Amino acid sequence: MTVVLGAGPITAEELLAIADGEGVALSPAARTRMTVARSVLTSALESGEAVYGLTRRLGAGVGDPVEDQAAFQRQVLRNHRADTGEPVPAPVVRAAMAARLAHLAAGGSGARPEVADALAALLNHDLVPLVRDRGSVGAADLVQNAAVAAVLVGEGAVLREDGTVVPGAEALAAAGLTPLEPEAHEALSLINTNAFALASTAVLGARLDALTDAADLAVACSLEAAGAHRASGDLGPFSAVVHADAGEEGRATSAERVRELLDGSFLADPARERAVQDELSFRCAPQVHGALADTAADLLDAVDGELAVRPENPLVDPESGTITPNGSFAPVGLALDLERARVALAHLGGIAERRIAVLSGLSAPLRAADTAGIPGLLAYTAAADLAALRAAAAPVTLGAAPLSGVEDYATFAWSAAEAGQKASDLLLEILAIEVLHAASLLRGRTEVLGAGTGPVVARLVELIGADLSADELVLSAALVLVS
Template identity: 50%
Template sequence: MVVRLGARPAAVDDIAAIAQGEPVELDDVALATLSASRAVVERAIAAGEPVYGLNRRLGAGRDDAVDPAEFAAFQRRTIANHRGGVGDPLPATEARAVVAARLAGFARGGAGVRAELAVAYADLLNAGLAPRIPSRGSVGAADLTALAEVAAVVTAEGRVLPDVPASEALAAAGLRPVELAAHEALAALSANAYSVGVGALAVLEAEGAASAADRALALSLEALGASGPSGNLSPFSEIVADARGGPGQRASAAAVRAALEGSALHAEGRTVTVQDPLAVRSAPQLHGALREAVARLRAEVDVELAARSENPVVDVATGRMVSGGNFQAVPLALALENLRLALAHAAAASERRTAALSLALAPARAAGGTRIPGLLLYAAADAVAELRQLAAPATLASTTLSGVEDHASFAPLALRLLQRSLALTGEVLAIEALHASDALAVAAAVPTGAGTAPLARSLDALVARALPAADLVPAARALL
C-alpha cells in the first residue's frame, strides 16, 4: 500500500504504516503546494524583508542580519549546531516515523521548502533507510535535535542505522545528497516530528492496551465467578453505561459483554454477590477513562499532522512569512500526560484484581497445585508503584534556555514516560490474565465466553511451556 500525502492531511495510521515500511508518495496536490509555498520564500528573499531564519539569525540573534552571500553556509551551520542529541538511537521504526511526520508537515506548505527536499525525505523512506537519531535532546519547542539528524542524513552529513555514514548509505541506495537552499535548514527543524511521529506509534500501542485491559478483566470475571460468588455482571450492563453516558465507558462495558457472551456467568440461578470490589465493579469507568484518553491523544496527533507548525509559517494565501509559535505543542503534551495518568489508574485496578485472584489461589499454591510463580503479584505491585511515579507531570519541567526561548512543552519527555508506562501496564495486565488462567485451572472451570474461551486456551498452552517469569509475562502480554 502506497501512502499518499497531499490531497488530505496525514493521520496516525498513515504514519504508522510508513514507519512499518510502507512506501510513501507526494501527490500532485502536495507538489503544487510545495511549489506555491516556496515561491513565497523566494519573493521574501528578493524583497529583502527581515524574516527569522531566512535573512535573520536564530534564537537570541534573531535581529542580526544574515548576508545573502552566507545563506548556504548558514544552512550548514544551523544543522550542525542543532545536532546536540544524546542517548541510545531510536529504533528504526521510530526513526522512520520521525521522517514521515516531517514529510507530512512539508506537504502542508507551511515550511516553504523546495519539492526537491521533500522528495529527498520520501526517497529516504522508500529506500528503507532510517536516520540514526539520538533519543534525547529535545525539550518540545520543536524537536530540533532529532530533526537535525534527519536533515544531516539527506545532506550526507549524518549517519543511518545501525551506524553507517549517510554518504555511503545514500550512494548505495542510488540517492544523491541535497544541498539546503535559503531558509530550508530552519524549515527542516521547525516541527515536533519526534513527538508527533513516535506519538502516532504510541497511540496504536495504547489502543491495544485499552483492549487488553477489557480482555484481562473479562477473564478475571470468569475466574472469580468460578472460585466463588464474585463476577456480578450488572456493572457491565447497558443500563449502567447509559445511566452515566460517555463513549469510553460504553465501549469498555460492551467489550466485556462481548467477551463474556455465552459464559457460565450468565447462568440462571447462579449465586452472585450483590457487589464486587471497586476494582471489578467500576472497571468500565476506569477503562472508559483510559479509552477516552487514548482517543484524545489520537485526535491531538491528527491535529498536529494536519497543522502548519513551522516558525515562521509560510502562508500562500497572503504571500507572507509570519512569525508565530505553532511549534509549541502543549495540547499534544498534555494528552500524553493525561494518558499516563489513565494507564496508572487502570493498572492499579488490575493489580488489585490480581491480588484477589492470588488470594483465591493461596490454598492450591500451598499444596503445590498452581502453575505460575506466586510472586508475580509482587512484580505487578512493583510495576504499579513505578506507574504512579511516571504519572507525575513532565510538561511543567519548563526551563529558560535563553532570553527568547523561555518556555517549552517537554512533549518528548512526556512521550518517553508514556512509552515506559505502556510497557509496565502491559506487564500488569498480563500478570492479571495469568492469574485468572491459573484460578480457572485450579477450579477445573473451562470458560465458555466468546472472547474468554479462546484467550484461556491460549494462556493454558503458554503456561504449559513452563517458561520463566521473565519470558512468560511478555508472551502473555502479546496474547492479550
C-alpha cells in the same frame, strides 16, 4: 498503498500506516504550493528583508546576519545534532518523517519540492535514520529532526532492521540516492517542527487503544477465575442497561466487549451462587478501561488537529505572500492530552493490580500445595510496576525553563509522549501478570469458559507449564494479550 501528501491534511491513521511501512508520494498541488512559497522566500532574500533563519541567524544570534548561506545550512544542522540516549523505534521515526513531510507539503516552510522529494525517498527506500531519544524540550523537536536531516545531506547514520548502523552517505549510495544540498532557510525547514512528538503520540494513541482491549480481556479472565473459586463474578456491572445513559463511549464499548468475551461462560448461569457485590476493582472496570479508550481517541484527534496546522516559524504563506513569526510549533493542547493519558494509564494499572491482589489471595491454597505454576511474588512485581506507573503520571510538561535568549518557553511534549510509551509498557506487564494469575486459578478446572476467554486461557495454561523464567512468562503472556 501509497499515501499521497499535500492534497489535504494528513491524518493520524495515515501517519500510522506510513509508520508501518506504507510508501508516500507528493501531490501535484503540493509541488505547486511549495514552489510558490519558495518564491516568497526568494523575494525576501533578494530584498535583504530581516527574516529569521533566512537572512538572520537563529536562537541567541537572532539579530546577526547570515553571510554564507551554504555554510550556514550545514552549520545549523550540525549545531542541532545533540540527540543522546536510546534509539527511537523505527515506526516512530518513520511517522515523524511523514509528519514533517506532510507539513512541508503544506508550503508553510518555504522549502523547495526537492527537499520533500529527498525526505520521501528515505521513506520509500525504508532508510530509517538513527535518532536518539533525548534532547527535545518541545520547542520543536530540533535535535531529533536534525538527526534525520543529517542523513538527507549525507551525514548521520541509518539504523537497519537487524540493529546494524550504517553511515548516512553509505546508505544513500547503496539506495542510489544523492545527498541533498540545502539552500537558504532549508536547514531550519527540516528541523523546525514537533514531528517526533506527533509521531510518538500517534503511536501511543494506537497502543492505548490496544491496551484497553487487553484490559477487557484481562478482567474477563479474572471474573471467571474468581467465579470458579468463590461466589463472585457477577456480570451485572457489565450489562448494557448500566451504561446506556453514559456520555462516555469508552465505558459502554468496554462493557460490551467483556460481555462478548464471556459469551457462553459459566458465569451467565442464573442458578450459580453469587455474592451481593464484587470488589470495586471488578465492578468499576468498564468505567476505568473506558476512560483509557476515550483518552486514546482524544490523543489521535489531537494529532489530527496538529497535522492540520502549519507549524513553521516563520510561517511562509503562499496565498498572501507573507512571512510571519509565530509559536505554532508549541503543541500545548497535545502535551496536556499526553499528561492526562499517563494518569489514565495509572488508574487502569491501579485497578488491575487490585484484581491481582484478589486473585493472589484466592491462589493461596495452590501456592501451599505448590501447584500454582507461577511465582507467588509476581503479585509483588505488579505492585512495583504500579509504583513506577504512578510516578510516571507526574506532570512532565511543567519542566520548561529559559533556554537561549528569545527561546524562553517550551512544552516538553516529546518528553510527555516518551513517558507515555514507558508507562504503557508498565501497564501491559501488570495486565500480563493479571491474566497469568487468572489462568493459574483456572488450570485444571471443569467450568465452561467464554468464547473469547477460553482460547486465551488455554494458551496461558500452556505457557505456565512450559518451565519459563518469570521474565519469559510475563513477556509471553503480554504477547498473548496483544496478539
